[in-house]
Amino acid sequence: MKLLTKTTLYYILVALPLVVLASIISFRLIKSEMREGTDEALKYELHLAKDLIKKGLVKQKQYLSIDSLSFVEPSFLHNSKKRIADTLIYDKYEKEYVLFRKLTSYYTANEASYCITILKTTIEEDELIEGVLSTFFIIVGLLTIAFLFSNWILSRSIWKPFYKTLNELKRYDIKNHEKSNFSTSNTLEFNQLNDTLNTLINKIYQDYIQQKEFTENASHELQTPIAIIKANINLLMQSSNIKEHEMEQLQIIDDTLKKISSLNKALLLLTKIENHQFHKTEQINISNVLYKIVDNIQELADAKDITIKKQIQSNVCITMNAMLSEIIILNILQNAIRHNIKGGCIEINLSDTELIVSNSGEPLNINPEELFIRFKKNDASKDSVGLGLAIVKSISDLYHFKINYHFNNSQHYFTLKFS
Amino acid sequence: MKILLVEDDAHLRKSIKQYLYQEGYLVESASDFIEASEKACVYDYDCILVDITLPKGSGLKIIQQLKEGNSKAGIIIISAKNSLEDKINGLDLGADDYLAKPFDLTELNSRIKALIRRRNFEGNKFIIINEITIIPDERQVKVHGEPVHLTAKEYDLLLFFIANKNRVVSKNAIAEHLWGDNADQIDSHDFIYVHLRNLRKKLLEKNCADYVQTIYGIGYNFKTNEIIN
Numbered sequence: 001m002k003l004l005t006k007t008t009l010y011y012i013l014v015a016l017p018l019v020v021l022a023s024i025i026s027f028r029l030i031k032s033e034m035r036e037g038t039d040e041a042l043k044y045e046l047h048l049a050k051d052l053i054k055k056g057l058v059k060q061k062q063y064l065s066i067d068s069l070s071f072v073e074p075s076f077l078h079n080s081k082k083r084i085a086d087t088l089i090y091d092k093y094e095k096e097y098v099l100f101r102k103l104t105s106y107y108t109a110n111e112a113s114y115c116i117t118i119l120k121t122t123i124e125e126d127e128l129i130e131g132v133l134s135t136f137f138i139i140v141g142l143l144t145i146a147f148l149f150s151n152w153i154l155s156r157s158i159w160k161p162f163y164k165t166l167n168e169l170k171r172y173d174i175k176n177h178e179k180s181n182f183s184t185s186n187t188l189e190f191n192q193l194n195d196t197l198n199t200l201i202n203k204i205y206q207d208y209i210q211q212k213e214f215t216e217n218a219s220h221e222l223q224t225p226i227a228i229i230k231a232n233i234n235l236l237m238q239s240s241n242i243k244e245h246e247m248e249q250l251q252i253i254d255d256t257l258k259k260i261s262s263l264n265k266a267l268l269l270l271t272k273i274e275n276h277q278f279h280k281t282e283q284i285n286i287s288n289v290l291y292k293i294v295d296n297i298q299e300l301a302d303a304k305d306i307t308i309k310k311q312i313q314s315n316v317c318i319t320m321n322a323m324l325s326e327i328i329i330l331n332i333l334q335n336a337i338r339h340n341i342k343g344g345c346i347e348i349n350l351s352d353t354e355l356i357v358s359n360s361g362e363p364l365n366i367n368p369e370e371l372f373i374r375f376k377k378n379d380a381s382k383d384s385v386g387l388g389l390a391i392v393k394s395i396s397d398l399y400h401f402k403i404n405y406h407f408n409n410s411q412h413y414f415t416l417k418f419s
Numbered sequence: 420m421k422i423l424l425v426e427d428d429a430h431l432r433k434s435i436k437q438y439l440y441q442e443g444y445l446v447e448s449a450s451d452f453i454e455a456s457e458k459a460c461v462y463d464y465d466c467i468l469v470d471i472t473l474p475k476g477s478g479l480k481i482i483q484q485l486k487e488g489n490s491k492a493g494i495i496i497i498s499a500k501n502s503l504e505d506k507i508n509g510l511d512l513g514a515d516d517y518l519a520k521p522f523d524l525t526e527l528n529s530r531i532k533a534l535i536r537r538r539n540f541e542g543n544k545f546i547i548i549n550e551i552t553i554i555p556d557e558r559q560v561k562v563h564g565e566p567v568h569l570t571a572k573e574y575d576l577l578l579f580f581i582a583n584k585n586r587v588v589s590k591n592a593i594a595e596h597l598w599g600d601n602a603d604q605i606d607s608h609d610f611i612y613v614h615l616r617n618l619r620k621k622l623l624e625k626n627c628a629d630y631v632q633t634i635y636g637i638g639y640n641f642k643t644n645e646i647i648n
Contacts (some may be wrong), residue, residue: 223499224428227521231434234524237587237637238441247635251589253635258591261521278503299572303610323503 001158004151011147019136027132031125035101038122039084042103045070049116053109074117079106088121099124144369147177165194168302175276177205186330197263201273212275219268226261233257259385266387269327270374273394278321280299286316286325290350293329300337302348306359310348320399328395332357333386338384347411355416362413368405391417420535421462424448424499425455425469425478435468438524439531452476459485464492466531469514471498473507479508486513495532497522503543523592529582548581548643562625572597573618576611580631580641589638615639 001009046063049072052058061073061169069089082105088097103118155163165182183192195356233254236242244248271277289314318325336346369374372393377386378418396403401418422444428434429450436446441633442541447462449455452475459467459481467485470500471478482494494514498505506517515534518527519602536555546553552561560567569577579596590608597614632640 220499223520224431227499228428228430228434230521231431231438231524234589234592235434235438237589237634238438243633247637251637252633254591257521299610303613398429 004148005157007146007151008144012144015143019140022130023129023136025128026136030132031128034123034128038101038120039103042084042101042118042120045118045120046103046105046116049118050107050109053107053114054115058114058130070117071121072114072116075106075113076117077106078108080114080344082106086122087119094277114190159185159188161190162193165190165197169197172201174205177208212271216272216275219264219271222260222264222307226264229253229257230261239356263385263387266385266391270387270391270394273324273391273398276398278324278398281319281321283317283319284322284325284357286318286329287312287314287324287329287350289329290348290355293326293333294348297330297333297337300334305339305343305346306337306340308348309345310350312348312350313352314351316350318399324395324398328392328416331392332416335388335392335414337413338388354384355418355419356413357416358411358413360410361412363407365408368407371405372403420466420532421447421464423443423455423458423462423464423467423492425450425467425473425481427451427470427473435524435527438528440502442528444531449543452478452481455481456484458493459490460488463490465533466495468495468531471496471500471509479505479512480572482509482512482514493531493538495527495530495534497527501524503523523589523595525579525583525586525588525592526596528586529579532582533578544576546581548584548630551577551581551622553581562622562627565625567621567625568630569618569621570614571639572614573621576614576618580639584630584641584643587634587638587640593638 049064049070052062052064053072058072060072060353061071064070064072082103084101084103087100089100090096100119100123101122103116103209105112105116107116122181134162161183182198184191184194184218211391233250237247290310296310310351332355333346333348337356337360340346340359341361346357346359349356349358364371366376373388375386378386393403395401396416400419402415404413404415404417404419406413406415420443422439424432424435424439424446426435426448430447432450436448436622437472440449447458447464448524450457452473455469455473455478456476461647467481469478469481478496478498482496485492485494493516495516495518496509496514497518497520498509499520509517515537516530518530525542533555539621544556546555550563552564553559554561555578558571559568560574575597577594579593590611593611597611615631623629630641630643632642634640
């Protein structure tokens with residue numbers, strides 16, 4: 001919800017009960033004031049009537065006004081109390097009942113009693129309510145318009161630096177960090193906000209760069225020590241007086257080193273992809289790449305008695321980095337071999353829009369959603385580093401492809417959709 | 420055979436030097452750009468192994484200098500960077516091969532041999548080990564003059580063994596040599612065994628001596644008594 005909408009809404013929320021309350025109070029005040037006024041007028045006319053009686057001018061029923069409503073008449077009753085009450089009288093012209101204030105009083109003069117009845121129209125309650133409410137709503141309406149207008153003016157001037165900062169923040173992309181340029185304003189709070197944001201962004205950027213560089217640097221720095229160990233294992237192996245069990249230990253060291261080395265290579269590749277270091281793109285004929293890689297891995301598949309069925313549409317072209325196109329396909333296919341069973345099968349299906357690779361194999365014992373996360377791997381695959389699918393994911397992210405996994409009929413399906 | 424090794428890490432320099440020395444090469448080394456560029460200018464080498472990231476300058480610049488000086492030396496880049504760009508840049512400048520660290524010394528050795536062979540320094544087009552003759556240009560193998568039909572992998576394996584003859588070659592090194600990036604993938608030891616068994620069978624069928632010795636479990640040794648360089 002916009003700031004303006006929100007303040008307006010709160011304003012209305014506060015204003016509405018106030019209006020209702022104010023209306024009720026004013027209604028009551030106006031009503032009692034008016035009644036008082038009417039009653040005063042009634043009393044005044046009562047005096048006039050009494051004067052008439054005193055002067056002995058009243059002999060029989062006599063109307064006091066031209067509307068033939070107020071009158072004086074001789075009466076046998078006598079009640080010293082005067083009564084004022086509301087009464088409804090049918091107006092034959094308007095054809096409706098009209099509210100009147102009616103004063104009834106008895107008066108004794110010249111040894112005769114008289115009844116005085118005086119009537120005066122008074123404003124009706126519903127009319128009064130209508131009047132009061134409409135007045136108030138007009139006031140509220142005008143105030144709201146004035147408020148919205150002033151708010152709009154304010155948000156354009158006072159809030160201007162804020163919206164500028166906001167736009168600046170929206171535009172900010174950590175991947176191509178430019179020195180953020182929050183303009184200074186004459187509002188203390190906004191200047192503080194901008195300063196804080198500047199500090200924060202710079203800090204985040206520093207951390208981002210450090211983290212980005214760390215893995216790459218660490219992997220790089222590891223290459224030479226690994227090379228030294230490897231070279232020395234090679235030299236030790238050549239020694240003629242080395243014993244059998246020592247050779248076995250060397251073998252273990254060599255195997256472990258190989259694992260470290262491939263882990264390091266995979267990590268380095270992953271960070272390079274994520275750091276966008278493969279800028280060069282060209283039109284790649286994916287069909288040909290696929291043929292070539294299937295050819296390369298055929299031997300690995302044969303060793304596990306895995307049959308590869310392929311349905312490859314020719315000349316499917318994608319614009320991407322040549323090396324990454326091979327890596328992504330190789331990793332998907334290697335994965336299909338690694339997690340396959342002896343005598344299993346792999347089906348490869350390439351169309352214009354997608355590559356589907358399915359393979360037989362044991363169901364996953366990890367959450368399928370974690371499949372593409374670094375170092376998440378099936379317990380059974382001890383030998384794998386656990387980065388192959390993470391690399392697939394990061395390449396497909398780089399080119400906005402979509403990689404999906406599902407398991408159906410004891411087949412693992414990997415679908416790579418080219419955007 | 421004179422080799423110049425340009426590598427800034429002392430341990431690695433020492434190990435490579437020792438291994439190549441045992442192979443019968445004359446190895447000189449340089450630890451930084453200035454030393455390397457001086458040596459490369461003053462002396463003639465058959466092969467130069469150069470690291471790209473060096474103190475005081477880039478290895479790529481040394482390659483440039485060598486090429487400008489019309490050096491005939493074969494150049495192999497040994498780099499920790501393993502970046503395609505470096506590889507392309509280096510090869511564009513005229514380097515002959517690119518080997519990413521970490522590498523097996525046996526692999527380095529086979530690359531040096533292949534390079535030297537390609538440049539035909541020894542003046543012959545054949546590799547001859549006793550009864551085995553290899554014609555690398557045609558990827559052909561003959562035993563006692565009779566051709567042996569080897570698969571691509573068997574041929575590569577044989578060549579790798581011969582480049583590292585009388586040396587213990589680890590299974591991991593063989594796997595990496597034969598399958599490259601796919602090597603991590605496979606139960607490489609079984610694979611090597613299958614290819615080796617077939618290679619052996621084919622050679623023995625032609626009355627070739629059985630040169631391949633299994634070394635405990637770690638690897639193999641292609642043992643010949645004759646030493647040819």
